[in-house]
Amino acid sequence: MQKQNKTAVLTNPKLTEAAAVIEKALAQRRTLIVAGKCKVLYSGRAKSTLEPGERILIIKEDGSLLVHRPVGYEPVNWQPAGSVFNVETKADAVEVHAVRHKPRENVRVIFDEVFMISALSLADSGEFSLYASEKDMHKAILLKPALLEEGFKPISYEKKVEPGFVDVYGVDKNGRLVVVEVKRKTAGKDAVLQLARYIDAIKGKVDRELRGVLVAPSLGKDVQRLLVTLGLEFKALDPKKCAKVLKKDQNAKLEAFFKKGK
């Protein structure tokens, strides 16, 4: 595709022009950006009204819809992919309707002024990858102990226990001590033996029941038997999941927004 064809932009169009460009962009399944003064009505199981203001409407090529105000990282209205769109031109407004059927939802964005329309053909197959180090995984478990198991309470981390440092150390819901060894890749026999050594070193010093849990995305071949023989446990945990927990925590506000009412 020619660069010129990738991007159609119109500034301060008349409403009739705006309607035509919006309709064409939707028909061509382009990514559409409309900045203008609008109000937004939503009805589904609930209803919402957004009084007039200057905002950005984005409709992506898969039909997902976002309305963004000039502040805040959350969309004020949004709709997942799969809507059917239609555009209506009224005397003093252009209305963009997005209708989903299952569940029945209806968003109407009513512009009485359009500042800018951009219709883009975007090609994007770039891979997204999240990364967490072993230390990140420790932090994620401390932040959200249920990643290990329900009821787990961490006491300390990187606790010195000859011959080294225990990654995470805590108590389970039944009051047993738990020693956690974390690996960010498939755990092999060496990881199991390392954990066994820690357990051994601690065993003599405490009079509580003791559990050893190896945490890793997966277990190596033939490692399971050794683990069982040594009385240890395995908990599968993906570093990406940890990365998400950490990223989440940093965006606690965003999360709070999307979890309001939960």
Added chain:
Amino acid sequence: MQKQNKTAVLTNPKLTEAAAVIEKALAQRRTLIVAGKCKVLYSGRAKSTLEPGERILIIKEDGSLLVHRPVGYEPVNWQPAGSVFNVETKADAVEVHAVRHKPRENVRVIFDEVFMISALSLADSGEFSLYASEKDMHKAILLKPALLEEGFKPISYEKKVEPGFVDVYGVDKNGRLVVVEVKRKTAGKDAVLQLARYIDAIKGKVDRELRGVLVAPSLGKDVQRLLVTLGLEFKALDPKKCAKVLKKDQNAKLEAFFKKGK
């Protein structure tokens, strides 16, 4: 502000031009939209990499940042308000850096091609209001019984009980029957008496302990005493909260995205 000043748009600019416009827009605290081919690197407690592709970068006037791919309603990268930005021009790229300090987070959006830049001054004070009807409130409680209380299990709703219909009917965590009467506005004496009548009608027919709970955003003046006298309870619940629960449920996928790793 003149309409012309509200919107500055540039299509297919050279990278040096793009950098200048982006810098100016950020300095003027405009809402900035950049469409182009970019990669995105994030580092905070976790790290992420987004390989090159054609996307939309939005930086709002409060400094919140979103990167949107051409499909999906979720941003692939985002950052709440409060970042410090700087723009670097390299031989074959424009880099937009967003740095937050608490917590330390860093997003780098590296464009090697820019299709469109739009710098907008948007005024938006329009109020957003969510609405749920009384029936919507029933549905929200059925969908998420913890809105009433932890451990509540609904059995039926709109159950016929002379002299009318009980809104929601269920069992609490201690096995007691719960009759719920829902009002979407401040509940008055009539609501209390209505609930009392239902309780009375059911009392004779069951041999379990029975509770009556009036659910409403607030209680009217002098209603509390009547409620206590009749042995009934009050649970404050805002219809907006119910609307959010319902809207959430319809956007279960969106929620799932933002809760991944939770």
